[in-house]
Amino acid sequence: MGEEKKNATIYDVAAAVGVSLATVSRVVNASQNVRPATRDKVLAAISDLGYRPNAVARGLASKKTTTVGVVMPDMTNLFYSELTRGIDDVANMYQYDVLLTNTDDDPKRALTAVRNLADKQIDGLLFMGSQLSDEVLRAIQATGVPVVLAGSVDQGRVLPSVNIDYRAAFCEVTADFLKAGNERIALILGSTDRAIDQDYRRAGYVQALEDAKQPVDEGLIFAGARSYQDGKDLAEAIDQTGASAVVAYDDEVALGILNGLQDMGKRVPEDVSIVSANNTTFTMVARPEISSIDQPKYDIGAVAMRLLTKLMDKEKLDEAQVLLPYTMVKRQSTK
Amino acid sequence: MGEEKKNATIYDVAAAVGVSLATVSRVVNASQNVRPATRDKVLAAISDLGYRPNAVARGLASKKTTTVGVVMPDMTNLFYSELTRGIDDVANMYQYDVLLTNTDDDPKRALTAVRNLADKQIDGLLFMGSQLSDEVLRAIQATGVPVVLAGSVDQGRVLPSVNIDYRAAFCEVTADFLKAGNERIALILGSTDRAIDQDYRRAGYVQALEDAKQPVDEGLIFAGARSYQDGKDLAEAIDQTGASAVVAYDDEVALGILNGLQDMGKRVPEDVSIVSANNTTFTMVARPEISSIDQPKYDIGAVAMRLLTKLMDKEKLDEAQVLLPYTMVKRQSTK
DNA sequence: TTGAAAGCGCTAACAA
DNA sequence: TTGTTAGCGCTTTCAA
Numbered sequence: 152m153g154e155e156k157k158n159a160t161i162y163d164v165a166a167a168v169g170v171s172l173a174t175v176s177r178v179v180n181a182s183q184n185v186r187p188a189t190r191d192k193v194l195a196a197i198s199d200l201g202y203r204p205n206a207v208a209r210g211l212a213s214k215k216t217t218t219v220g221v222v223m224p225d226m227t228n229l230f231y232s233e234l235t236r237g238i239d240d241v242a243n244m245y246q247y248d249v250l251l252t253n254t255d256d257d258p259k260r261a262l263t264a265v266r267n268l269a270d271k272q273i274d275g276l277l278f279m280g281s282q283l284s285d286e287v288l289r290a291i292q293a294t295g296v297p298v299v300l301a302g303s304v305d306q307g308r309v310l311p312s313v314n315i316d317y318r319a320a321f322c323e324v325t326a327d328f329l330k331a332g333n334e335r336i337a338l339i340l341g342s343t344d345r346a347i348d349q350d351y352r353r354a355g356y357v358q359a360l361e362d363a364k365q366p367v368d369e370g371l372i373f374a375g376a377r378s379y380q381d382g383k384d385l386a387e388a389i390d391q392t393g394a395s396a397v398v399a400y401d402d403e404v405a406l407g408i409l410n411g412l413q414d415m416g417k418r419v420p421e422d423v424s425i426v427s428a429n430n431t432t433f434t435m436v437a438r439p440e441i442s443s444i445d446q447p448k449y450d451i452g453a454v455a456m457r458l459l460t461k462l463m464d465k466e467k468l469d470e471a472q473v474l475l476p477y478t479m480v481k482r483q484s485t486k
Numbered sequence: 487m488g489e490e491k492k493n494a495t496i497y498d499v500a501a502a503v504g505v506s507l508a509t510v511s512r513v514v515n516a517s518q519n520v521r522p523a524t525r526d527k528v529l530a531a532i533s534d535l536g537y538r539p540n541a542v543a544r545g546l547a548s549k550k551t552t553t554v555g556v557v558m559p560d561m562t563n564l565f566y567s568e569l570t571r572g573i574d575d576v577a578n579m580y581q582y583d584v585l586l587t588n589t590d591d592d593p594k595r596a597l598t599a600v601r602n603l604a605d606k607q608i609d610g611l612l613f614m615g616s617q618l619s620d621e622v623l624r625a626i627q628a629t630g631v632p633v634v635l636a637g638s639v640d641q642g643r644v645l646p647s648v649n650i651d652y653r654a655a656f657c658e659v660t661a662d663f664l665k666a667g668n669e670r671i672a673l674i675l676g677s678t679d680r681a682i683d684q685d686y687r688r689a690g691y692v693q694a695l696e697d698a699k700q701p702v703d704e705g706l707i708f709a710g711a712r713s714y715q716d717g718k719d720l721a722e723a724i725d726q727t728g729a730s731a732v733v734a735y736d737d738e739v740a741l742g743i744l745n746g747l748q749d750m751g752k753r754v755p756e757d758v759s760i761v762s763a764n765n766t767t768f769t770m771v772a773r774p775e776i777s778s779i780d781q782p783k784y785d786i787g788a789v790a791m792r793l794l795t796k797l798m799d800k801e802k803l804d805e806a807q808v809l810l811p812y813t814m815v816k817r818q819s820t821k
Numbered sequence: 822t823t824g825a826a827a828g829c830g831c832t833a834a835c836a837a
Numbered sequence: 838t839t840g841t842t843a844g845c846g847c848t849t850t851c852a853a
Contacts, residue, residue, distance in 0.1 A: 179847095268583075
């Protein structure tokens with residue numbers, strides 16, 4: 152019974168070969184200063200004993216854990232899970248493991264998460280969320296580890312980040328709608344108080360209107376819809392505004408609006424045009440398919456993680472605020 | 487400049503209060519054997535110095551990292567991300583952190599992931615995937631840490647797992663189709679070689695046919711579709727079989743088939759009925775909405791994690807193979 | 822090229 | 838109730 156095969160330690164390997172710990176450590180860490188013959192013997196013993204270095208002990212001794220913390224709102228949201236997929240793949244490429252925490256975009260939970268990750272001595276932090284509260288920002292800085300924001304803006308521009316130019320993108324879709332003759336364009340945001348909604352998405356929308364000398368009608372701006380059902384529930388109110396075009400910040404919400412509108416007997420795009428912003432699978436499965444801003448989600452995550460690896464290696468960043476290109480994908484929900 | 491505020495250690499706290507490390511450690515670990523007055527002084531110093539225990543050092547000394555490994559195929563798949571959401575929430579509840587690894591359902595990557603997580607001295611492992619290869623199974627057992635499978639079957643029934651009764655569920659939907667008068671029912675699987683597809687889903691389908699004294703037509707069984715696009719591409723072939731009903735193992739695939747069929751001019755459910763199996767958001771956004779087996783995804787993850795916490799606490803499990811109830815959600819894609 | 826020895830920051834006997 | 842003392846398994850000077 153009791154299969155108590157204790158894991159071999161570096162001592163066991165050293166003893167088996169008849170060298171010191173230091174030598175085994177050098178072999179394990181691929182240091183140059185080991186005679187090939189010695190190295191081979193050590194390698195053989197490692198393989199014999201099935202020795203695997205204990206990462207916790209390593210972390211304590213070297214003060215590097217090869218682990219990064221990832222703080223995200225919700226992994227069941229396709230936008231964030233695709234970002235995180237990019238993060239994870241690059242992390243793996245550079246031999247980092249990922250400690251993942253969902254925050255539901257709640258600053259309180261983000262705060263706990265950051266502190267908790269810091270306790271685990273992460274080497275770096277990837278932060279996602281529609282908002283970076285001052286408190287969270289301070290907690291992040293207190294950890295002393297490098298941080299990169301992915302798909303999230305930092306109003307103060309003090310942290311490195313990877314995004315698309317949300318302002319320009321929202322300005323562009325709005326301007327396109329204006330050019331197509333739409334006079335009343337509804338804007339759907341996630342919140343009334345978060346920078347990414349107000350200072351970027353809304354700002355872009357407003358700018359397009361101003362550029363076209365059009366008034367901004369607050370009645371056309373909706374905030375707070377987060378889910379497909381929220382979108383469906385919003386369809387009626389949007390219809391009431393007489394809007395002939397809708398710009399939505401989220402695909403599931405956009406799809407809810409689309410289906411809600413159609414269930415009411417409206418035709419898309421004949422009566423109302425819709426553009427969404429994340430270009431996830433939801434835009435393609437809709438009928439009609441939904442036109443969308445295409446953010447390179449996977450790449451945003453991947454680039455952010457790559458920046459983080461540089462920071463963890465004490466490299467300087469050429470540019471700390473990276474804006475990746477976005478494109479417009481024209482589908483059937485716009486004329 | 488150089489803000490070199492080194493983190494306070496347990497020594498600093500002990501020195502500040504004038505007690506030994508052991509006492510501080512006792513306070514931090516909520517041991518009973520500390521005089522209240524001492525405890526208060528220690529707590530005050532901890533708060534003063536902003537002391538936070540170093541989890542890595544703790545892990546090394548105590549041999550518990552309060553970290554669990556989670557191995558999953560793909561976090562951008564709603565089925566798995568919802569399972570993982572349940573896992574994560576319960577893990578947090580019990581103060582565990584989650585080290586997450588995507589494997590793309592590739593046994594080779596799963597093997598690397600398991601070993602790597604073991605190196606990090608995880609306290610337990612949550613495994614998801616359509617397949618558990620012998621090699622991976624051995625690697626898992628070699629780690630010596632408790633394991634629970636979530637939404638994944640272990641043919642050998644040696645590992646604890648949480649699932650629904652896939653066989654019964656697929657039998658039931660097939661039988662329902664039979665009862666509704668369908669004579670040719672197509673079955674869409676993920677693979678031709680994985681237990682969950684062959685020994686459970688397919689077995690349930692076959693059983694329903696046998697119960698009804700109907701022949702099994704291999705031409706009606708399709709395997710290998712993984713994505714929405716795969717489903718769309720499959721629509722034509724399914725139509726060729728003359729099937730009047732389709733049972734699909736995955737929602738995105740089902741939606742692809744649905745849209746593909748409709749694009750070909752077929753009417754759902756008038757010409758073809760469709761039932762899917764995961765009841766993710768994709769089933770509800772479809773037009774017509776897709777009927778589905780409803781697996782309690784979040785709960786499968788949550789229960790699996792709860793079992794794991796018990797195992798990590800050396801508790802015995804009442805039942806190691808948990809089957810959670812499933813239900814049938816009738817929507818518009820079936821008559 | 823190799824080894825000795827001092828930690829990394831903490832927990833956990835064992836004593837007192 | 839508190840302190841002393843070994844470690845946990847490794848990395849990393851510093852010497853040799």
